Amino acid sequence: MKILVTGGLGFIGSHTVVELLNNNYEVIIVDNLYNSQIDVLDKIKQITGKDVKFYKEDVCDKQALEKIFKENEIDSVIHFAGYKAVGESCQKPLMYYRNNLMSTINLLEVMNENNVKSFIFSSSATIYGDPGTPKYVEKMGRGKTSNPYGTTKAMIEEILEDLYKSDNTWKISILRYFNPTGAHSSGLIGESPNGIPNNLMPYILKVASGELEVLNIFGNDYPTPDGTGIRDYIHVVDVAKGHVSALNKIVNSNSGVYVYNLGSGKGVSVLELVNTFERVNNVKVNYRIADRRPGDLAEYYADPTKALNELGWKAEKTVEDICRDSWNFMKNNKN
Numbered sequence: 178m179k180i181l182v183t184g185g186l187g188f189i190g191s192h193t194v195v196e197l198l199n200n201n202y203e204v205i206i207v208d209n210l211y212n213s214q215i216d217v218l219d220k221i222k223q224i225t226g227k228d229v230k231f232y233k234e235d236v237c238d239k240q241a242l243e244k245i246f247k248e249n250e251i252d253s254v255i256h257f258a259g260y261k262a263v264g265e266s267c268q269k270p271l272m273y274y275r276n277n278l279m280s281t282i283n284l285l286e287v288m289n290e291n292n293v294k295s296f297i298f299s300s301s302a303t304i305y306g307d308p309g310t311p312k313y314v315e316k317m318g319r320g321k322t323s324n325p326y327g328t329t330k331a332m333i334e335e336i337l338e339d340l341y342k343s344d345n346t347w348k349i350s351i352l353r354y355f356n357p358t359g360a361h362s363s364g365l366i367g368e369s370p371n372g373i374p375n376n377l378m379p380y381i382l383k384v385a386s387g388e389l390e391v392l393n394i395f396g397n398d399y400p401t402p403d404g405t406g407i408r409d410y411i412h413v414v415d416v417a418k419g420h421v422s423a424l425n426k427i428v429n430s431n432s433g434v435y436v437y438n439l440g441s442g443k444g445v446s447v448l449e450l451v452n453t454f455e456r457v458n459n460v461k462v463n464y465r466i467a468d469r470r471p472g473d474l475a476e477y478y479a480d481p482t483k484a485l486n487e488l489g490w491k492a493e494k495t496v497e498d499i500c501r502d503s504w505n506f507m508k509n510n511k512n
């Protein structure tokens with residue numbers, strides 16, 4: 178089976194491509210290298226010993242997509258490509274709406290024209306908004322999102338639901354990620370954001386390696402056991418395997434829209450993550466307590482029961498694995 182992976186050289190995309198190849202799927206990547214590096218393609222080949230067809234194209238370019246579909250007999254699409262920085266989305270909302278919505282609509286239209294109707298979408302726990310309880314379950318539905326990035330995810334979920342209502346031959350899987358982090362155990366692929374990172378683990382890595390001086394912990398006065406924010410950190414390889422499970426499921430199921438949380442089900446505080454990182458890697462992370470970051474919630478984590486029951490998927494890796502693999506990747510890729 179041939180799977181088109183958009184954004185396949187990015188953080189979650191590249192790990193998913195590895196798992197797809199390990200499961201004998203044929204993969205075609207389309208990526209414009211906006212937030213990814215071309216050398217990831219070689220790293221994927223090194224890890225798997227397999228070849229991948231690559232197109233350096235933008236998913237917003239419909240003609241380019243049409244050409245890709247003409248040249249390949251695609252069976253399914255996994256759609257990662259998109260802008261993902263929460264803060265930037267507040268400063269440049271139109272750029273986020275244009276890019277994330279246009280690329281997805283283009284892709285779905287070209288799929289329709291080519292009668293390819295099996296689609297997996299990268300969504301986010303952010304679509305739950307602030308439901309007033311920390312444990313997020315799929316049946317709670319979407320809440321009010323707090324930034325344009327999150328709103329693009331919620332809007333695309335709605336687009337997919339409307340598409341299915343209009344044509345119930347589609348098979349769609351919506352995967353809501355919690356906090357994907359970690360890296361491949363080979364140390365060859367991982368997360369390498371440009372500039373100063375926004376997310377916690379990339380920031381910890383730059384402080385531990387001496388590139389940045391100190392980690393700001395955003396608030397220690399939340400109503401949590403140690404006062405710092407609690408999230409569900411999930412190893413990116415587990416997230417990648419979740420996509421393979423979702424793909425196996427839609428290939429073998431009736432048409433429909435299937436929604437799953439991809440989280441570990443376990444909440445971990447900022448301080449716990451920092452302490453675990455220091456202990457497992459025997460390295461110091463300088464930190465100071467700073468003000469809360471606007472828009473952050475105190476605590477949330479996944480209820481991953483539905484993915485276990487219907488996909489047979491659950492997170493296998495621990496927070497220790499996340500810390501070890503992240504640091505291993507950082508040490509291997511200092512330059």
Ligand code: UFG
Pocket residue numbers: 261263301302303327354355356375376377378380392393394395396405406407408447470473
């Ligand atoms: N944090 C710090 N210092 C930092 C960075 C983060 O203390 O320098 C804290 C945050 O306050 C929060 C936790 O670490 O408590 C995690 O923050 P991240 O920025 O790593 O992740 P978020 O939970 O804010 O957001 C992530 C993704 C979003 C996605 C959301 C879904 O980045 O894309 O999860 O729930 F929308």
